[in-house]
Amino acid sequence: MRSILVFALISLTLSGCQNTVKRTTDSGVQTTSTSIKEASPAETQAAVSKPYSQFIDVRTPEEYLGGHASRAINIPLDTLMSSLDRLEKNEPVYLICQTGRRSGQAAEMLKGAGFSNVINVTGGTTAWQGANLPMETKPPHTVPEK
Numbered sequence: 001m002r003s004i005l006v007f008a009l010i011s012l013t014l015s016g017c018q019n020t021v022k023r024t025t026d027s028g029v030q031t032t033s034t035s036i037k038e039a040s041p042a043e044t045q046a047a048v049s050k051p052y053s054q055f056i057d058v059r060t061p062e063e064y065l066g067g068h069a070s071r072a073i074n075i076p077l078d079t080l081m082s083s084l085d086r087l088e089k090n091e092p093v094y095l096i097c098q099t100g101r102r103s104g105q106a107a108e109m110l111k112g113a114g115f116s117n118v119i120n121v122t123g124g125t126t127a128w129q130g131a132n133l134p135m136e137t138k139p140p141h142t143v144p145e146k
Contacts, residue, residue: 036107041128054093070134096121
């Protein structure tokens with residue numbers, strides 16, 4: 001009985017892992033087999049420095065206040081689906097978290113909700129800091145109500 005339980009736990013753990021094939025487009029953005037694009041921190045910084053951009057940090061407010069990528073607004077993963085009406089579906093949405101895992105989940109959620117251009121920041125804020133890109137510790141920016 002115990003070996004069956006151990007086998008079941010291992011199977012569930014491994015089934016959560018997915019192999020994704022990454023392809024790099026001419027613009028340098030990587031696309032995975034699940035149609036979620038990925039961009040490096042430097043590529044993301046260039047894209048979100050434009051006047052209107054959607055750059056979402058899906059970490060908790062506490063994590064966000066501890067330091068976040070410059071220009072990122074905080075919409076925690078657990079409130080993302082209830083905040084969809086504040087985002088533009090047909091505009092690029094860049095997503096970041098600490099390492100890329102939660103933002104990857106958020107990307108899947110947004111794709112499922114009909115967002116057409118979702119980009120996950122490869123390596124999250126860990127990679128952002130590693131690239132010496134600007135960080136802030138200001139209170140959370142919020143997305144204005146529509």
